[in-house]
Amino acid sequence: MSRILYTKPSITALEIEFVTDAITHGWGDDCYGYIQRFEKEFAQYVGTSKAIATASCTGALHLGLAALGIGPGDEVILADTNWVASLAPILYLGATPIFVDVLPDTWCLDPAQVEQAITAKTKAIIAVHLYGNLCDMDRLLALSQSTGIPLIEDAAEAVGSVWHGHHAGSMGRFGVFSFHGTKTLSTGEGGIFVTHDDALYDRVLTLSNHGRAANQPKQFWPDLLGYKYKMSNLQAALGCAQLQRVDELVARKREILHYYRQAFAHIPAISMNPEPVGTQNGAWMPTLVVSQEAGITTDQMRAAFQAQAVDARVFFHPLSTLPFIQQTPQPTSLSLAERGLNLPSYHDMTTADLNKIVQIVYGLFS
Numbered sequence: 502m503s504r505i506l507y508t509k510p511s512i513t514a515l516e517i518e519f520v521t522d523a524i525t526h527g528w529g530d531d532c533y534g535y536i537q538r539f540e541k542e543f544a545q546y547v548g549t550s551k552a553i554a555t556a557s558c559t560g561a562l563h564l565g566l567a568a569l570g571i572g573p574g575d576e577v578i579l580a581d582t583n584w585v586a587s588l589a590p591i592l593y594l595g596a597t598p599i600f601v602d603v604l605p606d607t608w609c610l611d612p613a614q615v616e617q618a619i620t621a622k623t624k625a626i627i628a629v630h631l632y633g634n635l636c637d638m639d640r641l642l643a644l645s646q647s648t649g650i651p652l653i654e655d656a657a658e659a660v661g662s663v664w665h666g667h668h669a670g671s672m673g674r675f676g677v678f679s680f681h682g683t684k685t686l687s688t689g690e691g692g693i694f695v696t697h698d699d700a701l702y703d704r705v706l707t708l709s710n711h712g713r714a715a716n717q718p719k720q721f722w723p724d725l726l727g728y729k730y731k732m733s734n735l736q737a738a739l740g741c742a743q744l745q746r747v748d749e750l751v752a753r754k755r756e757i758l759h760y761y762r763q764a765f766a767h768i769p770a771i772s773m774n775p776e777p778v779g780t781q782n783g784a785w786m787p788t789l790v791v792s793q794e795a796g797i798t799t800d801q802m803r804a805a806f807q808a809q810a811v812d813a814r815v816f817f818h819p820l821s822t823l824p825f826i827q828q829t830p831q832p833t834s835l836s837l838a839e840r841g842l843n844l845p846s847y848h849d850m851t852t853a854d855l856n857k858i859v860q861i862v863y864g865l866f867s
């Protein structure tokens with residue numbers, strides 16, 4: 502019985518051709534060629550004026566927050582339901598995370614709670630588009646505008662998610678994406694910072710290259726203490742190939758979510774990733790949440806999947822419960838973690854794979 506993985510990248514002859522070219526020719530004068538191309542093409546894809554490719558999404562977020570001058574004494578608001586990568590850069594900079602609850606249907610941060618959590622110390626709001634689901638950008642952007650507090654989009658899980666004509670990641674002060682091997686578009690490891698703000702772009706570019714300003718004529722001269730978070734040319738070559746296929750990659754993700762949604766339409770206790778009118782869900786991670794009344798837990802579901810050699814991932818734990826935070830969890834975040842499960846989704850999965858997963862879920866509800 503071969504194992505069904507929860508996700509893996511789709512690698513074709515195109516990706517191999519691009520990486521082969523980069524490793525053969527991408528040195529010396531050409532050592533940044535694919536990086537520059539990837540940055541330009543990714544910015545075009547999401548609709549921002551600028552992009553900086555990084556070693557990871559965590560690094561991109563760290564750079565962006567640092568460039569905004571966030572540090573000790575500052576507060577940054579984010580949802581309690583999140584992967585630790587959205588939290589860690591706040592802590593690296595010595596700032597204070599303020600956790601708010603998520604909405605029960607989108608699993609993304611609740612704008613009303615964000616508004617209540619704002620204080621004189623609030624320096625940023627991080628909106629994470631969870632599992633491809635979009636945050637309520639109209640309300641969050643309006644809040645950002647009326648308060649002057651920058652809205653940051655962590656769109657690591659939202660390649661292909663579109664809010665009323667605007668790509669996730671392109672609407673806030675800046676956006677970040679991940680190209681980790683589990684994400685919709687992959688460079689193995691990698692990330693990117695995108696923005697419309699030229700001054701912020703310049704600061705992040707300097708910070709991303711050990712504090713060396715692009716216009717500094719003096720060699721080996723860091724103007725300030727920065728970081729080393731650059732993407733390699735080899736990874737960028739892989740990214741360029743994947744970007745040529747991005748519509749195909751997103752379409753397949755959406756097709757898989759749709760397949761599950763249709764199959765579970767007959768089980769009222771199950772809800773899945775929403776797609777409100779006027780939006781497109783990039784469907785990174787098809788996720789099912791079981792109603793409280795049904796009484797089936799994440800642990801029970803995972804055990805049923807494990808028994809059939811199918812990987813399924815638990816819903817994110819509330820960040821407030823992590824050992825280095827230890828705060829009272831937000832109620833909806835805690836409840837979702839007990840009832841939610843990510844289902845396998847990758848480009849090359851077969852209909853037989855999908856049907857096997859559907860059968861396991863039906864077995865739980867029979």
Ligand SMILES: *Cc1c(COP(=O)(O)O)cnc(C)c1O
Pocket residue numbers: 556557558559560584586587629655656657658678679680681690691692
């Ligand atoms: C994957 C992920 C990240 C981290 O990406 P890395 O490239 O692994 O640093 C950050 N935020 C979210 C929401 C993610 O899903």
